[in-house]
Amino acid sequence: MWHDTRMVVLCAISAALYAAVLIPFKVVPLIPGVTELRPANAIPIVCSFLFGPAAAWGSAIGNLVGDFFGGAGPGDFFGFFANLAYGFLPYKVWEAIGGRHSPLDRSAAAISKYIFTCFIASLLCADVVGWGDNLLGLRPFAVLGNLIVFNNMLASVVLAPFLLAAIYPRARAGRLLYGDLMPQEPPLRRSVRLYGLFLLVGGGLLAWAAGNLISAGYWLPAFLPGTMLHAPYSGVVAVVVSPPLALAVLGACLL
């Protein structure tokens, strides 16, 4: 992707668009100083369907740019990778399950697949940020892990379809879709991609459930030494949440 100048430009444009909507338009604070309803979260989804890998990097860089305008912390290191996943998964999951549907289709099957795709992207994004922030002991997984899924899904379901309906046909007409710009590598076998999807969904859900239960103190595995079993549970999160999260990331790589 980085060898194609137009993809580099589209990456920068995706990043700038994300940051440009992120910075001034913070609609309703969910936890003041922590997070707010962000209409900008629709941008990585829309860009992912249009620009593919350029949007994935654009989403990561855009979040970084947005954070840099308002002050960032070490948690934003994880935010970079979480947003990379949030921009990477929509087009990759859609390629695996979308079949003959376009993301603009309004059939029940296409809408279900779209919602599922957005949910998986939101889930992995939330897992990475929640895991990273809890690992550093900055904020509990249960706070950010759930808010991010809610926030991303709201933008993906409420706002992104309108943007896609208006922009996707024009980008297709202008031959700016990633399929038109980049030579397509032959995809992995369908069975491998479905196995990857299985790992992604299973690992993502397990990491999310374990992160929530551990950080809230509802489940503390008995096999761990007592010295680890105290808030903020950073060690427990590292030992228990990391393996399913690694499986989810492996699954994403197989898509």
Place this chain on the structure above:
Amino acid sequence: MPIYLYLNRATALHRLHPAVKILALFAVFWSIYWLDNPAALAPLGLMLVILAQVSGSWSNFYRLRWLLILIVFFTTLVWVLFYRQGPPLFRVGPLPISRASLEFGFGRGLKLAELIATTILFLSTTRVEEFAYGLAWLGMPHRIGFAITLAFRLAPLFIDSALDVVAAQRLRGHDFGRGGPIARMRGYAPVMVPVFMGALRKANNMAMALEARGFGHTNRPTSLAEYRLRPADWVGLAALGALATGSFLAYWLGYGAIKLTH
């Protein structure tokens, strides 16, 4: 709308090598990371206050004061709910509040506020070009560095464009503050579509302009601005090394932790 935090001043912090400033960011993050106790975090906070004074960055701290205050307040609140250690001082309904949970929560709030204050200081003293130069100096591939710089440069243009569209839609009677969260979020679609389309129109021309100027010809392009490591940079690096070591030692010797009394 001013969105850049950079303040053009002729201070010693501004003149540091960009790579040293990036390393300083990580060294201060590292130093703050090891400390939990508010008393142990206070000297680092004091150091940031002195650096803000030395670098003439107060206006940015004042601009973001509510963010910093809210972060301390809400982080304390969140950790009081999640950190249930030590004998309770009092109860709020079914929730026991202990001295340890208050101390831990306040420590986390202070820690987050200090981390953010560090980036405010970094951005107040570092231009986008310097940031990109520093990243390249530290080994980041040129094309990724270029995409980051371009994104920093394009974001204000797109923000201006979005604010113009907001003003135009308001003139037509569109109320962005009306309705619940979902209605308000949906109300932003008429803003995003024109901004998006304007950006797409730019993409092709921008790519052609870049290639016409030789973008991609080499992976190690020269830079108009050249920075050299000066004695002050070495002094800065030594001070950062001492800070990072001292903070880790404080953690290792148990001074940075919160002591539980049962």
